[in-house]
Amino acid sequence: MKVEIRSLVFPLVNSTGCSVIGPVGCRSTNVLGSVQERRLNPMHVLCSSSSTSSSPPHHTAADVGDVARHQALTEVDDGPEVLIECRDVYKAFGEKQILKGASFKVRHGEAVGIIGPSGTGKSTILRIMAGLLAPDKGDVYICGKKRQGLISDEDLSGLRIGLVFQSAALFDSLTVRENVGFMLYEHSNLSDERIAELVTESLAAVGLKGVEERLPSELSGGMKKRVALARAIISDDKPGQTEQELVLYDEPTAGLDPIASTVVEDLIRSVHINGHDARGKPGTITSYVVVTHQHSTIRRAVDRILFLHEGKVVWEGPTAEFETSTNPIVRQFAGGSLQGPIRY
Ligand SMILES: Nc1ncnc2c1ncn2[C@@H]1O[C@H](COP(=O)(O)OP(=O)(O)OP(=O)(O)O)[C@@H](O)[C@H]1O
Numbered sequence: 001m002k003v004e005i006r007s008l009v010f011p012l013v014n015s016t017g018c019s020v021i022g023p024v025g026c027r028s029t030n031v032l033g034s035v036q037e038r039r040l041n042p043m044h045v046l047c048s049s050s051s052t053s054s055s056p057p058h059h060t061a062a063d064v065g066d067v068a069r070h071q072a073l074t075e076v077d078d079g080p081e082v083l084i085e086c087r088d089v090y091k092a093f094g095e096k097q098i099l100k101g102a103s104f105k106v107r108h109g110e111a112v113g114i115i116g117p118s119g120t121g122k123s124t125i126l127r128i129m130a131g132l133l134a135p136d137k138g139d140v141y142i143c144g145k146k147r148q149g150l151i152s153d154e155d156l157s158g159l160r161i162g163l164v165f166q167s168a169a170l171f172d173s174l175t176v177r178e179n180v181g182f183m184l185y186e187h188s189n190l191s192d193e194r195i196a197e198l199v200t201e202s203l204a205a206v207g208l209k210g211v212e213e214r215l216p217s218e219l220s221g222g223m224k225k226r227v228a229l230a231r232a233i234i235s236d237d238k239p240g241q242t243e244q245e246l247v248l249y250d251e252p253t254a255g256l257d258p259i260a261s262t263v264v265e266d267l268i269r270s271v272h273i274n275g276h277d278a279r280g281k282p283g284t285i286t287s288y289v290v291v292t293h294q295h296s297t298i299r300r301a302v303d304r305i306l307f308l309h310e311g312k313v314v315w316e317g318p319t320a321e322f323e324t325s326t327n328p329i330v331r332q333f334a335g336g337s338l339q340g341p342i343r344y
Pocket residue numbers: 014015016030031032093094098116117118119120121122123124125
């Protein structure tokens with residue numbers, strides 16, 4: 001099967017979650033309804049450095065000042081470990097300034113959560129990291145190399161970036177096999193038979209068997225999320241392929257019951273390099289970032305938290321320190337209180 005991507009409507013994310021895994025040509029619709037046609041490419045971006053370390057450096061909880069201090073201190077020695085860095089990123093939609101100087105790094109081996117009040121720009125920063133949206137000001141560095149514009153044809157090796165959005169965003173008219181293998185059908189020279197094998201392997205990694213020929217409408221919500229995960233982790237089988245992979249999850253457990261959420265949280269862990277997938281094989285995802293509101297997902301799937309508020313990272317630290325932080329913004333958010341600095 002060859003899919004003609006230009007003819008497909010591929011919805012990009014909005015704040016309520018409709019969306020895609022990124023690697024395709026698409027027609028994107030923003031939340032205000034305007035439609036832009038543009039060609040996106042496989043979400044592979046140049047990454048010239050590599051790292052063999054799988055354990056991220058320890059970070060202590062920090063307020064904004066500490067974050068700045070910490071970054072200044074580690075600037076020199078953490079370069080090779082940083083897969084992606086957002087540096088002083090600004091983004092407005094019309095008159096509405098959403099991101100106002102967001103700065104943070106994601107390092108090799110990390111499991112990072114981005115949390116914060118609704119509308120604070122979490123999905124927006126994810127789209128900027130993915131290269132689907134350009135910042136108005138500020139820069140995104142991929143393995144130390146400044147990204148120019150959006151994902152482009154020239155950037156085809158190194159770090160792969162996958163997106164898994166809230167609604168799974170499967171193509172309704174394509175089978176599970178066609179959905180999961182979409183990027184390979186479109187962007188590789190592999191035979192259809194080989195792609196089918198890779199699809200089956202990828203589905204097995206997320207614990208799904210025998211669903212290849214089903215349509216998305218024949219799957220439960222939890223299964224759709226697994227299929228979306230399988231689509232994010234599939235890769236071609238070039239010999240010697242050493243690309244690192246960063247996966248960005250936008251609210252991966254939204255709308256799931258508590259047990260189905262746990263399944264997805266564990267799957268996210270299992271496909272990471274520190275885990276073992278459903279087949280017992282070591283995971284392949286180098287690092288991941290999860291945007292979530294769910295406490296269970298924060299606790300179970302994330303090691304370090306970035307707290308985004310009013311367009312900036314106002315706190316970052318290990319997940320355990322989130323519970324005990326005395327930062328008033330964090331305390332209010334963690335407790336769900338109406339009293340405090342966060343206003344709706
Ligand atoms: N393409 C767009 N055009 C106009 N406004 C947008 C666009 N994308 C996002 N916004 C607005 O930017 C703000 C931030 O949206 P975003 O989805 O990043 O927030 P969020 O922190 O992920 O929110 P939530 O937690 O509710 O999902 C919202 O007010 C949203 O309506």
